[in-house]
Amino acid sequence: MIPDLMAQLPFHKNELLFGHDSTPALIAFEIEGLDRVRISFQPFLLLEDDGWLKEWRGEADLQVLGGGGAFRHVALFPDLKQLEEAKTYLQKKSGKTPSAPDAPYLYLNDAVHQYLLLSGQTHFLGLAFGDLKRLQIDIETYCQSGFEFPNPARASDRITAIALADSTGWERLISGKEWDEAEMLREMLREIRSRDPDVIEGHNLFRFDLEYIEARAKRCGVALELGRDGSLLRGHPSRMQIAERTITYRKYEIFGRHIIDTWILAQHYDVAARELEGYGLKEIARHFGIAGPERTYIPGDKTSWYFDHEPDTLFRYALDDVRETRGLSELLSPSYFVEAQIFPYSYQNVALRGNATKIDALFLREHLFRRHSIPRPDEGREVAGGYTEVEYQGVAHRVLHCDVASLYPSIMLVYGLFPKRDELGVFSGLLRDLRDFRIKAKDLARRAEAREAGIYFSALQSTFKILINSFYGYLGFAMGHFNDFDAANQVTAKGRDLIRSAVAWLKERGAKIIEVDTDGIYFVPPEGVKTESDEEKLIQALANLLPAGIELELDGRYPAMFSYKMKNYALLDHKGRLLIKGSGLRSRGLELFQRRWLEEMMMMLLNDEKEKVPALYQRYLEDLEHHRMDISLLMKTETLQDSLETYQMKINAKKRNPAAPYELALKSERPYQPGDQISYYVTGKGAKVKINENCKLAAHWDAKNPDENVEHYKAKLKELYEKFKPFIES
Numbered sequence: 001m002i003p004d005l006m007a008q009l010p011f012h013k014n015e016l017l018f019g020h021d022s023t024p025a026l027i028a029f030e031i032e033g034l035d036r037v038r039i040s041f042q043p044f045l046l047l048e049d050d051g052w053l054k055e056w057r058g059e060a061d062l063q064v065l066g067g068g069g070a071f072r073h074v075a076l077f078p079d080l081k082q083l084e085e086a087k088t089y090l091q092k093k094s095g096k097t098p099s100a101p102d103a104p105y106l107y108l109n110d111a112v113h114q115y116l117l118l119s120g121q122t123h124f125l126g127l128a129f130g131d132l133k134r135l136q137i138d139i140e141t142y143c144q145s146g147f148e149f150p151n152p153a154r155a156s157d158r159i160t161a162i163a164l165a166d167s168t169g170w171e172r173l174i175s176g177k178e179w180d181e182a183e184m185l186r187e188m189l190r191e192i193r194s195r196d197p198d199v200i201e202g203h204n205l206f207r208f209d210l211e212y213i214e215a216r217a218k219r220c221g222v223a224l225e226l227g228r229d230g231s232l233l234r235g236h237p238s239r240m241q242i243a244e245r246t247i248t249y250r251k252y253e254i255f256g257r258h259i260i261d262t263w264i265l266a267q268h269y270d271v272a273a274r275e276l277e278g279y280g281l282k283e284i285a286r287h288f289g290i291a292g293p294e295r296t297y298i299p300g301d302k303t304s305w306y307f308d309h310e311p312d313t314l315f316r317y318a319l320d321d322v323r324e325t326r327g328l329s330e331l332l333s334p335s336y337f338v339e340a341q342i343f344p345y346s347y348q349n350v351a352l353r354g355n356a357t358k359i360d361a362l363f364l365r366e367h368l369f370r371r372h373s374i375p376r377p378d379e380g381r382e383v384a385g386g387y388t389e390v391e392y393q394g395v396a397h398r399v400l401h402c403d404v405a406s407l408y409p410s411i412m413l414v415y416g417l418f419p420k421r422d423e424l425g426v427f428s429g430l431l432r433d434l435r436d437f438r439i440k441a442k443d444l445a446r447r448a449e450a451r452e453a454g455i456y457f458s459a460l461q462s463t464f465k466i467l468i469n470s471f472y473g474y475l476g477f478a479m480g481h482f483n484d485f486d487a488a489n490q491v492t493a494k495g496r497d498l499i500r501s502a503v504a505w506l507k508e509r510g511a512k513i514i515e516v517d518t519d520g521i522y523f524v525p526p527e528g529v530k531t532e533s534d535e536e537k538l539i540q541a542l543a544n545l546l547p548a549g550i551e552l553e554l555d556g557r558y559p560a561m562f563s564y565k566m567k568n569y570a571l572l573d574h575k576g577r578l579l580i581k582g583s584g585l586r587s588r589g590l591e592l593f594q595r596r597w598l599e600e601m602m603m604m605l606l607n608d609e610k611e612k613v614p615a616l617y618q619r620y621l622e623d624l625e626h627h628r629m630d631i632s633l634l635m636k637t638e639t640l641q642d643s644l645e646t647y648q649m650k651i652n653a654k655k656r657n658p659a660a661p662y663e664l665a666l667k668s669e670r671p672y673q674p675g676d677q678i679s680y681y682v683t684g685k686g687a688k689v690k691i692n693e694n695c696k697l698a699a700h701w702d703a704k705n706p707d708e709n710v711e712h713y714k715a716k717l718k719e720l721y722e723k724f725k726p727f728i729e730s
Contacts, residue, residue, distance in 0.1 A: 014437075016362065016430050017342050020120030020369055041115050043083040045090075046071035046106035046374055056089050058082045067423050069373030069481075071106050080111060106374065116344030117365045123340040123347055129459065130452045132337070134167040134329065135197035137188075138321040139209050140314055142176075142304045148697070149670035152215035159216055160307045162188050163318035165326055166195055173315045176307065182220035185213070192226060197257060199347070200226075201329050203281040203321070204263040206249040207673065210235070214252075228256030239674075240264075240352055243271045245639060247675035251352075258348040262325055265332040265351060274586060278637055278677065281324055290327035295320050301699045334459035335466070342463070355470035356477035363482050366426050375421040380478040383488045386518030387496040390566050394727055395605050396514055396524050399571070401556040402539050403520030404498065404546075406465075408472035409435065411494045412487075414549040419475065419484040427482065431471050438464035495519065498550060505542055514563050522561060522569070532557070560606040562727070572606040593620065593633040593713070594720055605727060613728045617721050624713050627706040634708055635698035637679045640665065640672055658692040668697070683707050687715035 042061075047053065050062045050073045061076040077083040087098065087107050096103035108114050116122065124132075140161040141150040150157045160176035162184055172191055174184050192200070202209050214233060217224050224233040238251035245267070252259055266284050270276045277283055285291040296316040298306055306314040340347035343358045344365050350358065367374055386407075404410065409431055412418060418427045441461035448454035474480050475488035495518065503516055510526035529538050536554060543552040560572040568582030578599060580586050585598060597620050604612050623629050638661045642650070648666075650656040661678040672678070681701060684694030689709060701708070721728075 014433055015120070016366055016426065017433065017437075018125065019116075019122045019342075019344070019365065023121055023125070041111075042076040042078065042118070043080050043111060043114050044074055044076050044118065045083065045087065045108070047073040047075055048104040049073065052090060052093065052104055053086065056086060058085055058089075060086060063371065065367075065371050065373040067373040068375075069367075069421065069423075070376040071374040074368070074371075101377070101379075110345075110349070112346055113344055113349070113361070117361070117368055120365065120369060122342060122344065124337060125341055128452045128456050129334045129337045130167070130455070132167070132199055133195070133197045134199045134201055134326070135192065135195055136163075136165045136201045136322040136325045136329070137205070137209060138163045138202060138318055138325065139212060140303050140307070140318050141212060142307060143301075145304075147669040148301070148699070149668065150212070151669060151671070152212045152219070159184055159212070160303070160311075161315055161318045163315075163322045164188070164191055164195075165319070165322040166197060167326065170195070171319060171322070173319055175311070175315060177311050181216060182222055185217050185220060185222040185224075188213075189222075189225060196228070199258045199260055200254065201260045201262060201325055201333075203261070203325050203328070205259060205261040206252060206264070207261075207675070210252045210259075211250055226254045226257070228254075231255045241354065242267045245675060246641065248643070248673050249675070253348075258346060260329060260333060260336075260348065260351060262328045262332060265336070266328070268351070269332055274583075277592075281321060281328070284328060285324040288328065288331055290324055290331070292320065292323070295324075299699075334455055335463045338456075338459045338463040355466060356474045356480055359467065359470060359474045360477070360480050360482070362430065363422070363426055367424065370424060372424055374481050377477075377479055377481055378483050378485060380476075381485050383476045383485060384492050386492055387499045387516060388518060388566055389516045390563060391513045391515070393563050393565070394730075395608075396512070396561050396563065397559065398524060399514065399522055399558045399561040400525055400535060400539075400554065401520060401522050401558070402502075402542070402552055403555045405551045405553060406435070406468055407495050407498070407519035407550075408491050409468050410550050411491050411498070412472065414547055415490075415494060417487045417490050417494070419482040419487060421484070422482050427471070431468065434464050434468050434471075438468060498546065501545070502542055502552065505545060509538075514561060515566070515569065517567060520555065522563070562602055562605050570602045570606065572603075578603055578606070589636075590720075591634055591636055591713075591716070593624075593629055594716060596633070597717065597720065601724065601728070610728050617717070620717055621714055624710055624717070627708070627710075630703070631681055631698050631701040631708070634713060635679045635681045635701075637677050640674050640676050640678065643674055644672060660692045660695040663692045664695060664697055682709045682712045684709050685711070687711045 048070055050064075053060055053062065053075060059078055059082060063074050063076065065072050065074060075086065077086060087105075090105045091097060094104050098105070098107040098109070108117075139159050142156075142158045142160050143150040144154055144156040147154075158176065158181045162174040163171075164174070165171045174187050174191075176184060179187060210233070214224065214235060225231065226233045233252060233254055235250045235252040237248070239246060239248045241247075242264075262281075263279055266276060266279050270279075276287060282291070282297065296313060298314065298317045303314060306317075336347065336351045339350040339358065343350055344361050345353060345358065364374065413428070413431060413435070416428075418425075422428075438461050441457050441464060445454055445457035445461055448457055472488065472491060475484050475491065477483050499516060499519065499521070503513055503521060506521065506523055507513060510528075512524040514522040514524065525535060525538060529535055535557070539552065539554045546552055556571075558571045558573055562570040564570075564582070565584060568584040570581070570585065571579040573579060580599070580602070586595070590598070597616070600616055601613050604610055604616065640661060644662065644665055647656075647662045651658060660680055664678055664680055665672040679698040680695045681698055682689065682691055682694055683696055686709070689712060694709065696707075
């Protein structure tokens with residue numbers, strides 16, 4: 001349990017954040033039957049007018065809500081069956097579906113979410129992340145010769161290994177050499193019921209492992225009774241949005257347990273970080289340094305061979321997978337654990353919802369608690385961005401970076417720019433509390449002596465930071481019931497004014513501005529500023545000119561900076577490390593050999609060694625010419641945005657051009673889905689081949705008989721060199 005100190009902190013006493021019912025150690029909420037969540041539960045929907053249900057023959061308790069919001073009535077029903085009947089009735093009577101922006105009713109289809117909104121309860125209060133019983137699972141599968149990928153519908157394919165581990169350090173390998181497939185699945189069920197985890201974790205659990213297990217269990221006649229009440233694993237098609245990517249998947253649920261997919265957590269992490277080369281478990285584990293020195297690696301297309309010839313190696317590989325999954329979860333899950341303590345969603349679902357959606361849920365919970373009406377979202381319109389400008393391109397030395405901490409949230413608080421329809425003042429109260437709480441949590445994380453307390457407070461301050469910075473985005477969230485596009489535009493306008501004034505002040509004193517980006521400035525200080533003490537005095541003098549509550553700070557010192565274009569630059573830090581920012585320099589559209597060349601080239605520029613770049617360019621050309629590059633350097637990995645059926649329809653309608661990853665997916669035996677990644681390389685002869693007609697899966701490349709298109713790759717390197725030629729040869 002969390003030490004008594006944690007329970008006494010002000011965070012958990014804040015009912016706006018952590019709910020109005022502080023019952024501790026609630027692990028999971030589940031609907032039982034039609035009207036119970038272990039205790040009595042009244043599902044609800046909101047109405048513009050109570051007249052909408054006057055002629056309905058069902059049973060509903062209609063209550064009037066205060067305030068001037070559009071949804072002025074709440075209808076409480078005795079059970080879920082009557083709620084669904086009322087929804088169907090309203091849909092027919094109004095002619096509007098629940099998702100219609102002008103529907104006269106507001107219906108929430110997640111019953112647990114409804115219960116948490118009304119009850120004010122949340123998960124895990126009083127617990128630390130380490131108190132959760134977490135079990136990790138990974139399966140290895142057999143693929144019939146002649147096919148590229150295992151298919152659970154094929155009789156010849158099967159599960160060959162099930163690796164299990166949990167947060168206590170316990171591990172178990174269920175071997176396909178010792179058990180037939182049905183026995184393996186039953187043994188897996190026995191172990192899971194015996195270990196009784198609160199959470200089941202896996203990497204790509206939704207889109208592979210559980211789908212495969214479900215299909216094979218059905219084939220073997222094994223009932224997947226994974227629920228704490230003995231109920232079956234349940235699944236249904238779903239989709240989610242992560243930045244610009246739409247991911248379709250089969251969402252699974254287990255009664256009394258949460259399911260966490262670290263593949264999804266990694267993608268959420270990378271939206272902000274943009275530093276992961278891909279989302280496979282092995283490459284992520286290497287990136288975070290959690291891959292053990294004795295880690296067993298097996299090519300993905302060789303697992304069947306290893307099962308036939310070296311099964312012990314395959315089994316070690318599977319166990320290493322669950323160990324890395326456990327380590328990855330320990331890095332990425334704690335902030336979602338904290339979010340489950342705050343938001344009226346299950347632990348599983350907070351990882352699947354966007355930040356603006358979760359903030360909206362806090363507003364709904366508080367308004368329902370106070371029996372206050374809910375407004376309809378404002379119609380979306382354009383919001384002007386921040387002040388951005390590049391004033392210098394090339395290499396600069398002795399660069400400082402200053403920025404305004406949480407610029408937009410600070411502007412909202414200083415100038416009182418809050419949603420006009422937030423009659424209860426929830427927005428401003430939450431934002432002020434979060435800012436104060438984050439400062440306190442950061443201090444507690446620094447002073448924490450116990451490892452568990454340090455993890456918790458670090459996750460807490462990180463969660464508070466994410467929420468604080470999401471409040472501005474909420475103003476322009478099209479689905480937010482309290483959005484306010486006018487306020488959003490006022491915030492960005494104030495931000496532009498403040499940053500412009502800071503830039504003008506620095507220029508007056510002789511600083512050379514390199515780049516301005518919304519809330520920060522990269523610049524070379526005036527000639528008279530020589531020491532770190534001088535730099536700090538300069539920043540403090542600038543900070544003193546800003547309004548109280550707007551805090552500017554020195555965020556970094558760099559011996560050199562290469563400014564390429566807006567939001568695309570490279571920094572050399574005092575340890576000699578290269579930090580690259582921007583999609584133009586870190587684009588996943590570049591093959592790895594191009595990214596490596598870029599990194600080496602930029603290090604030479606930043607170290608004033610640009611005369612070495614032509615030789616570097618020539619060496620790469622020769623390596624390509626003589627097939628000295630592994631396919632991992634040449635292949636491109638792309639994410640499928642459309643289903644294969646949609647792709648074919650667009651091609652037939654001439655609404656898009658053919659693309660290599662889709663063409664390869666169509667030829668493959670694998671049931672590719674939107675969100676899947678495909679790695680391929682270019683074949684054929686000549687620099688200008690049609691790539692969709694001259695490509696192969698990277699897994700099919702043969703190092704002994706390389707067939708990559710050398711001229712194509714040499715042309716790509718030349719094109720890259722030409723882009724940077726003005727900086728190299730100037």
